[in-house]
Amino acid sequence: MNSATVQHPAPQTEPTPVGNGAAPQGGNSLHDEVLVRLRDYIVEGNLEDGARVPERQLCDMLGISRTPLREALKVLAAEGLIDLLPNRGARIRRLTAQDIAELLDVMGGLEALAGRLACERISDDEVAAIEHLHHQMYGCYLRRDLHGYFQCNQAIHHHIVAAARNDTLTASYAGFANRIRRIRYAANLDRKRDRWSEAMREHEAILDALHRRAGAELSDLLFQHLRNKQRAVISHLTDGPALQPD
Amino acid sequence: MNSATVQHPAPQTEPTPVGNGAAPQGGNSLHDEVLVRLRDYIVEGNLEDGARVPERQLCDMLGISRTPLREALKVLAAEGLIDLLPNRGARIRRLTAQDIAELLDVMGGLEALAGRLACERISDDEVAAIEHLHHQMYGCYLRRDLHGYFQCNQAIHHHIVAAARNDTLTASYAGFANRIRRIRYAANLDRKRDRWSEAMREHEAILDALHRRAGAELSDLLFQHLRNKQRAVISHLTDGPALQPD
DNA sequence: CAAGTTATTTATGAATTCATTTTACGATCG
DNA sequence: CGATCGTAAAATGAATTCATAAATAACTTG
Incomplete structure (x- = not known):
């Protein structure tokens, strides 16, 4: 780890310091x-x-x-x-439209599971935290801050998954999110108003179901939410530019 | 690949022929x-x-x-x-009871998704194939052939996942199934009659829902099926020997 | 001059080698 | 006699080296 104690003669290229300042x-x-x-x-x-x-x-x-x-x-x-x-x-890896559709379906399935489990296990504090993120996201929506909206939205979904208290689920979900994140960035460039407001409404319903600890309902809402997103992304990829914020 | 054309002098140990007869x-x-x-x-x-x-x-x-x-x-x-x-x-990796519980929940979530998707996409032939496996499994159940039952059961679940026509889902499901297979082997040693018949009834309902292409219902049945299995496995692991066949 | 072929260069697959850390064993001391 | 410290052996982390396959360039030939 210490670049001063390399065993063999160091390569002629100056080794980039491995740690970017952060701790291990x-x-x-x-x-x-x-x-x-x-x-x-x-x-x-x-x-x-x-x-x-x-x-x-x-x-x-x-x-x-x-x-x-x-x-x-x-x-x-x-x-x-x-x-x-x-x-x-x-x-x-080049993601085809089918790859993306498959990934979003799987993530939908995992979020549906997460919603069900979260309703059994989530604390009031956690719900409050998600609610806070939701309001924050709504603010971003109002002032058309797509990047902020994007961040809040992602945080909300990850919080729901985390509330399921299932590390296996969390790790798997994070893996799929990683695979698709590049696309999300790309999709982020454009925005399509109607899908945005639609996504906001869906999030309202999701938060409401979470409040009531309505597991089955939340599960379905989350899956449909991802399905709608899938539809928007796929139509964007095939038809052309114009996109969903969520 | 050819053990006769090793580049460096071969290690003194006789190299086991890599291919076990099977093709790449x-x-x-x-x-x-x-x-x-x-x-x-x-x-x-x-x-x-x-x-x-x-x-x-x-x-x-x-x-x-x-x-x-x-x-x-x-x-x-x-x-x-x-x-x-x-x-x-x-x-x-040593699987704790919690690991197993988490894995079964995630697999339940994925199977629930698979059931939903399968109802949209499965062909009559595929349903017939699963039905055939189901009858075969019922035969194993009647003559108390736990190993055969186990094989059929696994095949049915994998067929349902495959019918979802989502390679990402299939691969992910297979990965989780791999992680837990060792446990299934271990659990296979003992059998608990009442859980066995219960599992059979659940499978009847699953097949019925699949016939009717009742996606939401099938989804729920599959999740509950895995949840019941989880309960049985966990109680086996904590309380002691006596187990579920499915 | 173009197309095919061959030689050279480059990059990858895999074995080996070296340094460091861990583990095992034995000696010494309390 | 048991425990602890020190040394030796083994295993791991990582760099290097060697052989082969691919890519590129040069060359020949029709």
Whole structure:
């Protein structure tokens, strides 16, 4: 970890300091940090769809050798973020319209589950926190702050999932959210008014059901909410620009 | 792949022929084959819970070097099958009662989704195939063939998931099923009569709803089915021996 | 001049090597 | 006699090296 005590002669390229100032996040060793950094880098959309990712370049960029990098690439491939072609390197996974539709359906299923479980387990404080986010989101909606709206919306959904108190569910949901986040960024560029207000209304109903701890109803609302989003995204991708905020 | 054309002098240990006679399954290269073999080996319960898995031993067993093995281990850790402790090697992941409860809830959520989607998309032929499996399973139930029942039951659930026509869902479901399969094997040893007949009745209702393409109803039936199973498994794990067949 | 072919360069797959950390064993001391 | 410390052996993390497959460039030929 200490760049002063490298075992072998360091590569001629100046090694980028691995830690970006932050403390060791969740990772075990150097390899995990590479994994986290690479995942974030991809998820945030820094690489084009289908772009070739030469190992050597990434090694220089991260200041490590190919061994830990390839381990990280294997994991990212297993997570579905990249494709690993036999003797031809890694490519950023290109999401087809069907991929996106499938992902949103699965996330809908998981959120539906989360809603059901959350109603059994959520505390009043947690509901209040979500309600606060909801009001905040409404403010963003009123002043047409799409980015803020987006952040609040995402936070609300993650809070509901977290309230289910199921770490397996949380991790799985986060994985799918990662896979689709690049798209969400892209979709974020444009906005379609009618879907936006529709999404707001759906969120009102979701919050109401959560208040009443109406598990089955909330479950259905969340699934339909994702289904509507799916419809909007898919029509955007096929028909052309004009998009949903949620 | 050809063991006669190894590049470097082969290790002194006789390399186990990598291909177990089967054709290249889904894997790309040697590394993927190792991954598949290791995963199967673990999933089928050949290793004790929490057992240490020395890299060297596995290398000799598979006749490969540590590099591709470690890549496979990283993937298996990401899949949740093993734990990778910082400087202390790999251990078979020990599933707590909570882990199992969480897994069954998530699988219930995914099956609920699958049921909903399947009702929109399933063909008459597929329903007929599932019905056939159901009758076969009923036969196993009558003659107390727990193993056969188990196989049929698993096949039915996988068929329903497949009928949802969502590869993302299918892959995710298979991953969770893998994580819990070891437990199912263990649970398979004992049988508890009343849960068995209860599960049979639930399956009757599931098949009926599928026939009628009653998506919402099927969705709920599948979730409750898994919830009941969860209850049975957990009580088995905490109270002691006596178990559910499904 | 264009198309096919071959040689060169580059990148990937996998084994080996080196350094560090952990674990096991044995000696010494209380 | 038991416990603790120190040393040796083993295992892991990571870099390097070697061989092969792919991509590119140059060359030849029709």
